[in-house]
Structures are given as C-alpha cells and as structure tokens.
Amino acid sequence: MTQDEEKMVTPESVAEENERGLDIEEALSLVEEKRYAALRQMLRDAEPADIAELFDELPKQQYAVVEEMPANVVKRILQNVTPEARKTVNELLKYPEDSAGSIMTTEFVRLKQDMTVDEAFSLIRKVAFDKETIYTCYVTDRNSHLIGVVTVKDLLCADHSTKIADIMEDHVVSVNTLEDKEDVAATISKYDALALPVVDAENRLVGIVTVDDAIDVLQDEAEEDFAKMNAMLPTEKPYLRTSPWELYRSRIVWLMLLMISATFTGMIIGSFENALKTQAVLTLFIPMLMDTGGNSGSQASVTVIRALSLGEVDSSDVLRVIWKEVRVAILCGGSLAVLSFGKIFLIDKLLMHKPITVPIAIVVCITLLATVVAAKLLGCTLPLLVSKMGFDPAVMASPFITTIVDAVSLFVFFGLATIILGI
C-alpha cells in the first residue's frame, strides 16, 4: 500500500500513468457497473503496474471480479498485486463457480467468546471501515471454528462487561463453501438475514454472504430462467449494451434445434396427406390445436419449473404433481372442448360456411381434450424428470414442450379422424 502511495506522488509515475493510458477511474466504474466484457477488453493489454494499482483502489468486496477475467489476466493479476490482496483473490478463486465460496466476502467481523461487549465494540470500531457488514459478528474458537453469532443489536442491549459467550446465539445457520449460491440466497431470503456465514468442511469460518449479494444471485437466477424458458442462452449484460451478434449467439442454437425437431411434426402431417386431401377442412384446426397444446403445456411446465426453483416441490413429489395436473387438465380441456364445439358450429359452420359435420366437431373436441391432458402431463413431468437427472429443468419449458405436444396432438387428431371419419 505504502509503496503504491509513494508511486502515486512522484511526477514520473503521473507521467507514466498518462502514457500507459489505463484509466483506473473508468476501470473501477466498469467493475461497479458489472460491465465485465468492457473491463476484460481494457485489462487485456494493461501494464502489470496498472493492474496492481487498480487492485489497490478496488474495494475488497469487489475482488470477485477476477473470476470474470481470462486465465492469463488472472495470472498477471496474481503476480502483481500485494500479498494481502493475492491471498484474498486466491481464496475466492479456489471455489467452484456458482458456489457459496465464489460469492462470499472475507470481510466480516470475527469475535472471540471471552471478549467483553466493550472489547467487541472497540474491535468493531477499529475494523468497521472496510468490513462488508459489521451488524452481524461471528464468534470463532482458536481454530477458526464457527461457534456463535452475535448482532450489534445484541451487543447494544447487553451490559458493557458481559462476555460474548453469554449473549451469542450458538445455534448458527451456516452454509458450506461448496453449497449452490442460489440455495444460499434462498436461505438468506427465508430467514430475512443480513448475512450468512460460510464454513468449510471442518466448520471453519471462511467468509460471509451478505444480503445485497443474495439479491443479485436471486435476480440473476430469475433472469437465467426467463432466458432458458424462452429458448435463449442467458446473457450477462443489459439489453441495450448487448450487441446484435451476442444476441444472435444466445438465440440461434435453440431456434435451429427446435426448427429441426418441428420437422417431425411436419412429417406426421405428411403421412396423413391423403386424409387431408379428402377432408381439407381438418387443416383449419391444426393451428388452434397446436397453439392450445403449446400454451397448456407451458403453463404446467413453467409452474413446475418455478416451484422447483423456489424449493416448493422436488422430484419426489411427482405423483402429487401429476394428480393435481390431471385434474386441472380435465377441467381446462373439458371447458375448451365445450367452448370449441359451440365455436365450430357458430363461427366455422354458420358464419364461414365450412363443410363441418358433427363427427368432425367431435374429432376436434376430443383431440383438444386429449391434447390439453397430454400437454399438462408432459409439462409437469418433464421438468421433474430433468431435474432428477441433475440438469436444469428450465430448458424443459414452453418451446421444447411445444414441439413434443405438437406431435402428440397431430397424432391424436389424425388417429381419431381415421377412426371416426373413416378416412
């Protein structure tokens, strides 16, 4: 730190800084705004001294930014920062992506159980400046094991000479470094906590996750689900800052996959081409059956995917979920079939003069009911199945379900038409 401060005041260093042209201020604001791609760009050719300077200016809770850097930049960062900063960076880096360890900060207040309230307050005053939060303090033994938690509120309401051991809460809710960050955020939200301690496999306290980071995790999670559920790969950046090329890459993969799979639906229609030639009026109902199937399926799948995300159901609930969805499907499918029967005769036959007979209407309405039931069943079971297999259920949302339900509904439609209409 001192070394760097000296560097700052010499005229040479000022000149040097100007020459190098790395705008530390701007880099810091990029970190603040989480514009990591721009920051990577900026740091790609940065001088080692610049990187060291940036890291000296960077608040410790922002160090996690190194995870956003390419490996060679990280290497240069580690070579050039102060030993103290290197230690923090390394601690953050060794935890897997999306783990509690990867989002925790090591800037928390650590107390000992034989301290008095007064001693605790002097310690807090001394370290308050660069701690992420001081309001929840953690009590550890000499081997860093987490043994209690005490809030500043507890400290304020206690006597000056009271020992921490007497007022600390020793039933501490903590999370493991390897726990999924989304579970950690959900725990913070559930307990209305300001922070949650993170411990290693030996129950040693290594960091805390604060409520503001938990909010970011919850929001990122929702945005990821929105993207995946709608056939996109998640992008990190705000919409207006994402280039058309980046948007293209996030969208084209699923579009191609789903386009190819929709080929099978086309093949089903193709195999009933002759039936369609004799009863061309059947074609009229294909879009309605496909859309209703898709909508019914995505209603069920999105509901179940979110319930999984929020921890309201898990894959062991599959039978309860199916039983609920079957009943909903029969209610929905039944109502739609009745409405559709009326619509077919009022609009399609009377108003549009289409050659519709009662058997045709019956085929359409039974298909509708069957499609809704199949869609809801697929919509609720596929996400549970995928989640059980350890994948993200969000990809089992509307677009994927729609493609399968399309095929099912056409099979039922033409199957019934063959039987009932004898074509």
Place this chain on the structure above:
Amino acid sequence: MTQDEEKMVTPESVAEENERGLDIEEALSLVEEKRYAALRQMLRDAEPADIAELFDELPKQQYAVVEEMPANVVKRILQNVTPEARKTVNELLKYPEDSAGSIMTTEFVRLKQDMTVDEAFSLIRKVAFDKETIYTCYVTDRNSHLIGVVTVKDLLCADHSTKIADIMEDHVVSVNTLEDKEDVAATISKYDALALPVVDAENRLVGIVTVDDAIDVLQDEAEEDFAKMNAMLPTEKPYLRTSPWELYRSRIVWLMLLMISATFTGMIIGSFENALKTQAVLTLFIPMLMDTGGNSGSQASVTVIRALSLGEVDSSDVLRVIWKEVRVAILCGGSLAVLSFGKIFLIDKLLMHKPITVPIAIVVCITLLATVVAAKLLGCTLPLLVSKMGFDPAVMASPFITTIVDAVSLFVFFGLATIILGI
C-alpha cells in the same frame, strides 16, 4: 394492552376463548406463512374479542396483513383493536395497493439532530426490541420532515458527545409513499441498502421499507412475470397448496382467449384451401414455420419485457430496440433459411421422397426469414407499446405474440406460394 392482558387472565376469558375456538397460534402462523386465503376464511366468523387478541399478538410489522382482508373484516378489526394498533393499521391502509406506503413498516428509529451519540444509543437501546431495523436511523425535525440518516456504524465510529447533526448524512435517498413498490425494491437493490425511508408529499417521514421486504417484492414480481408471460394469472400460494380449481381459474381465461384467436389462423389456412389441395406438400411446413415464428417472437418479447422490468429500457428506446432486433432477426432468419434449405433437400426430398421443387424450397426459406423478422419486430415493439399505454407488458409475451405471428407467417407463406408457384 392492559385491558387485554387482564382479559387473558380471568378464568371466564379462558373458557370463552375455548368456546370461540379461534386458534390464535394457528392464525399467527397463517400470517407468517402468508396463507391469506386460509386466514380470511378463519377470520370471517371470528368474534371481535378474538380479532383484538390476534392483533395484540401480531408483531407490528405484520399489520399489513389487514390489506389482505375483506372490507367488513377490516372494519371489525378497526373497531376492536387498541387505539395504537388502529393508528398503525390506518396508516398502512390509506396507501394504494402496490405502493411504497402499502409495504412500509412504521417501526423505525427516529433521532433528533441535536441529540448526542450517547443519547442516540440510549434511545436505540430502549426501542430496539420492536423495531424492524435499528442499524439505519432517521433524523427528523420537529415537523417530522426527514433531514438526515445515520447508521449505527457511523454512531459507533463517532465520539460519545458528537451531535447527530455533525455525523448524519443529509443527502438522503428517499421514496414517496405512492411510489410503485417494485421501483422501491429496485432502488434498495441498486444502492445495496438495508432500508429506505418513505416520505409523504411534504417530505415527512412516515415509514421505512426494509431489504427483506424488498426481496419479497422482487421475487413476487418475477413470479408474476413468469405467470403472465405464460398465459396465466398469478397465484399467491405455493404450488402444492394451490387447489386444482384455483389453478384452473388462473389458466383457463388465457387458454380460451388464445384458442379463439387461433381461429383466425385457421381461417387463413381455410382461405387457401384450394392452394393446399394442389400443393399438399406445403402443409408439411406449417408446423415448422409456426413454431419457429413463435419461438423467435417470444425470445424478443421476453428479452424486452425483462429489460423493461429491470429498468434497462423504456418506451423512448423503441427505435434503438427495433434497430437491434432487426439486425438480430436478419442474422437468425438468414441462418435458419440456409439451414432449412439444406434440410428440405437432404431430409424431405432425398430421405422422405416428398415432391419438393426448388421454387417450393425458396418459398419456405423466404417465408422463414420474413417470419423471423416479423416475429422479432412484433416481439420487441408490442411490449414497449403496451408499456407506454400504461399496461403490464408481460401479457405481451410468447402466447400472444405466437398467435399474431402464426397469422403473419401463414399470410406470407401462402402469398409467396401464390406468386412464386402460381397456385
């Protein structure tokens, strides 16, 4: 309070309570778990004395529960609770649904600027027990105007005899009681704040919104968007506790609307019935065109709806959004058209022996490109338009866009077929 405590200890009141049968414990846990429908049910026939008792047991920060009650229950509540509780309830009730006022708590620490740090700490110790947060304290003048904010951290780091006026931050970020609760939550998230003060039109401090309530608002908002984007009305309860009938009601409205509107798509096919009879192979491509259009449209609409929700774009950005989506659409549509051209000849013609000619493949591929462009344009502009009109853009998501895009894509398809194939 005293009145009620007396009531509690008389043997008559105990007997009476048993007779009445309102389980206060259970009612409290219903409040805690936000199972408002069950609570309403429970309170419908409750005795006035029971309601008073429940409110005495209820933590003040839970008073907002009265907003979930039918008007006649609220009236009985107001008649029977202590004057102090009535004041708080009234304060919460006069604010519109979804406003900052409706989610704020009035349980915050209020300091005066001529207090010393020591005096502030004695006050905090005295009131700490029933305040929602003590870590951010608000400084008001004699007319309750918000003039500053001071944290317990500031107080801890200051000298005992320092005046609050000297350490308080007098640039306070505050929100108005009528501000949308989602904006308030976004502000809390943006500033990583633990709480945000809520002021009335005259800048008088009337309450605070805390970070844990902000998390709930953000999560509810995301869940509402998930529901609306997938043709459902939002439900409040966890999935497994929602009855099939409630799920049915949340899903059937949109299913019916979308089924009826899919009729128009059917009509378009119907009006080209003769073309389809001469070139039945065209039917093969209808599902693929409809699905790809739907997926492309929902990608754009969901991206824009979320960007609107997160405040990343607003309706004034419409031209920038359109320009971005047009480029993405041409990239996506172009790639899909090329892939599709290859697929049509390799799979449909060579493998499936369908009677496909180059002009047919050209019609399909141009339609594909046009569909993707139309879908992305509709997908990005409709949410902006609806938001500008003051409605929730989330209803302009996939199902709605899909229905419109279906029609557009079929028009283009048959239009091109008529021109190029001369049918």
